[in-house]
Amino acid sequence: xxxxxxxxxxxxxxxxxxxxxxxxxxxxxxxxxxxxxxxxxxxxxxxxxxxxxxxxxxxxxxxxxxxxxxxxxxxxxxxxxxxxxxxxxxxxxxxxxxxxxxxxxxxxxxxxxxxxxxxxxxxxxxxxxxxxxxxxxxxxxxxxxxxxxxxxxxxxxxxxxxxxxxxxxxxxxxxxxxxxxxxxxxxxxxxxxxxxxxxxxxxxxxxxxxxxxxxxxxxxxxxxxxxxxxxxxxxxxxxxxxxxxxxxxxxxxxxxxxxxxxxxxxxxxx
Ligand code: DGL
Numbered sequence: 001x002x003x004x005x006x007x008x009x010x011x012x013x014x015x016x017x018x019x020x021x022x023x024x025x026x027x028x029x030x031x032x033x034x035x036x037x038x039x040x041x042x043x044x045x046x047x048x049x050x051x052x053x054x055x056x057x058x059x060x061x062x063x064x065x066x067x068x069x070x071x072x073x074x075x076x077x078x079x080x081x082x083x084x085x086x087x088x089x090x091x092x093x094x095x096x097x098x099x100x101x102x103x104x105x106x107x108x109x110x111x112x113x114x115x116x117x118x119x120x121x122x123x124x125x126x127x128x129x130x131x132x133x134x135x136x137x138x139x140x141x142x143x144x145x146x147x148x149x150x151x152x153x154x155x156x157x158x159x160x161x162x163x164x165x166x167x168x169x170x171x172x173x174x175x176x177x178x179x180x181x182x183x184x185x186x187x188x189x190x191x192x193x194x195x196x197x198x199x200x201x202x203x204x205x206x207x208x209x210x211x212x213x214x215x216x217x218x219x220x221x222x223x224x225x226x227x228x229x230x231x232x233x234x235x236x237x238x239x240x241x242x243x244x245x246x247x248x249x250x251x252x253x254x255x256x257x258x259x260x261x262x263x264x265x266x267x268x269x270x
Pocket of ligand 1: 072
């Protein structure tokens, strides 16, 4: 029996939180990861630039044999999903719709706060996805959180203080009743324990990485083209990065949760 090969695209390291969630849901699959580490961060770039980079990454993943593409990067999903889908000949799943769907299911008050990079928030992709499900939305860009997570400061006092400032603003002005905090960035799952301490107990934290993994797993279970491998088969991994292999091996495990072996450097022409 063949096993599914999933291509996962991100601007760098953060998408490994999505790989982690995918592997938890589907250990019997092969994963090809493309991290555009030479060109990160995407969160401060224009839609045109992100679309150009994301389309070339999607093409590369398909050439490597990906049967389905997961756009792990919230910024790339928010800014360029139609372009990526248009350029791909395999199914493409982004993180925004699954995240919005989970948030909608979870919220009783129908008020949701979503946090993400500057570019994701300015695109209003989450706002549109949530409003189309009947929710009131407060969006908050939290640009300092990505560098703090990459620094490894996931439980540092500075990160706590910065998160408090962002969240106090986000939950103000009529959003005291929000009962869901939607994490719209690949890096934020690492901050979950810290954010849990800051937001009130009745606020549910919804992670777009986990939501996306559930959607992909359901899709594969119903797809005759990508059957799941036999019970005992191990997870396969291949990682491609556009910048330092050594740095990816060093930082990646923080996001993935285990050591990273098979990493190759790749140069993509624009
Ligand atoms: N991967 C990006 C996201 O989820 C965060 C890092 C970046 O800005 O490139 O939005």
